[in-house]
Amino acid sequence: MDGFRAAGAEGVAPLLAAFDAVAAEGHVTRAADLLGVPQSSISRRIRTLERTLGVQLFQQVGRGIALTAQGRDLFERTHRLVSALDDAVDVVRSNADPESGLVSFGFPLTLGPVSIPSVLAEFHAVAPRIRLHLVQAHGDALAGMVRDGRLDLAVMIPPPLNLPVVVLGHQTIHLHVAASHRFARRKLVDLAELADEAFIANAPSYHLRQLVDSWCADAGFTPRV
Numbered sequence: 001m002d003g004f005r006a007a008g009a010e011g012v013a014p015l016l017a018a019f020d021a022v023a024a025e026g027h028v029t030r031a032a033d034l035l036g037v038p039q040s041s042i043s044r045r046i047r048t049l050e051r052t053l054g055v056q057l058f059q060q061v062g063r064g065i066a067l068t069a070q071g072r073d074l075f076e077r078t079h080r081l082v083s084a085l086d087d088a089v090d091v092v093r094s095n096a097d098p099e100s101g102l103v104s105f106g107f108p109l110t111l112g113p114v115s116i117p118s119v120l121a122e123f124h125a126v127a128p129r130i131r132l133h134l135v136q137a138h139g140d141a142l143a144g145m146v147r148d149g150r151l152d153l154a155v156m157i158p159p160p161l162n163l164p165v166v167v168l169g170h171q172t173i174h175l176h177v178a179a180s181h182r183f184a185r186r187k188l189v190d191l192a193e194l195a196d197e198a199f200i201a202n203a204p205s206y207h208l209r210q211l212v213d214s215w216c217a218d219a220g221f222t223p224r225v
Contacts (some may be wrong), residue, residue, distance in 0.1 A: 007090070012052055018045035019057065020082040023067055023075040100129035106142040106154030116155065140208055157207050173208075195221040 022042060023033035032039040050057050057071035067075060095102040107116045120132065135142070135151060143160035145151040159165040175194075177183050183193075194216075202209040203225065216223045 012049065015045045015049040015052070016078055016082055018042050019049055020075070020079055022046060022058070022065070023071065024079070026066065027064055041135070100131070102131045102133060103153070104133045104135065104151045106145060106151045106156070107136060108139055108142065108156055109136060111155065111157070119155075120167075138205070142167045173211075191215055191219040192221070195219070199225045201225045 017035065018031065018037075018041075021029055021034050025034060028042050028046075029039055033040045035042070046058065053070075053074075055070040056068050057074060058065045059068050094100070105120075123130075135145065135154075137145070138191040139156040139158065139160070141155045142151065143163060146154055146160070146163060155168065157171075157200045159167065175183070175189055183189050199212070201212055203208070204213070212223060
């Protein structure tokens with residue numbers, strides 16, 4: 001292991017694709033055609049890999065080549081790794097495709113009058129090949145996931161700090177009271193008039209609750225929830 005580290009895994013890894021293709025095809029020309037590179041480049045990479053590892057990987061057999069014992073050992077140990085790397089690259093490229101890629105999209109547990117299913121349905125109508133990974137969470141958590149790259153974008157309330165924002169709309173907050181309440185026939189109520197009223201409200205962690213608390217504080221009282 002120490003010898004391999006000294007040789008430099010970063011120097012070996014780019015050469016393994018050429019080795020894997022030649023070992024699988026048993027022919028340098030076919031391997032070059034498979035990888036879409038000149039035959040001379042394949043031969044150079046194989047020689048570089050052999051020098052780096054300090055072993056001979058191929059031997060001449062008639063007009064073709066065959067793996068040595070060390071070459072067979074390396075091929076058996078690395079073939080799946082090279083295939084897995086190819087698969088990983090294909091997946092990453094596929095997910096990044098602007099026409100058919102994967103978009104990680106977050107939205108809050110509640111969003112007032114905005115219908116996320118309707119928004120997604122409209123998006124799907126214009127971009128039917130785009131795949132969506134949906135995440136539902138509170139605003140702060142969504143903002144954190146956008147910042148660290150786990151989400152590509154999110155709809156959230158309030159607009160987060162230090163992130164690019166597009167305002168989709170504004171939400172009106174209404175006062176709801178019982179039909180028999182003294183304010184039931186009023187079209188407008190000053191917030192200070194609610195100082196003695198009982199409130200039904202979200203938990204303190206919710207943005208709307210924090211807004212209500214701040215509005216009431218500005219009006220000179222703490223809401224009785």
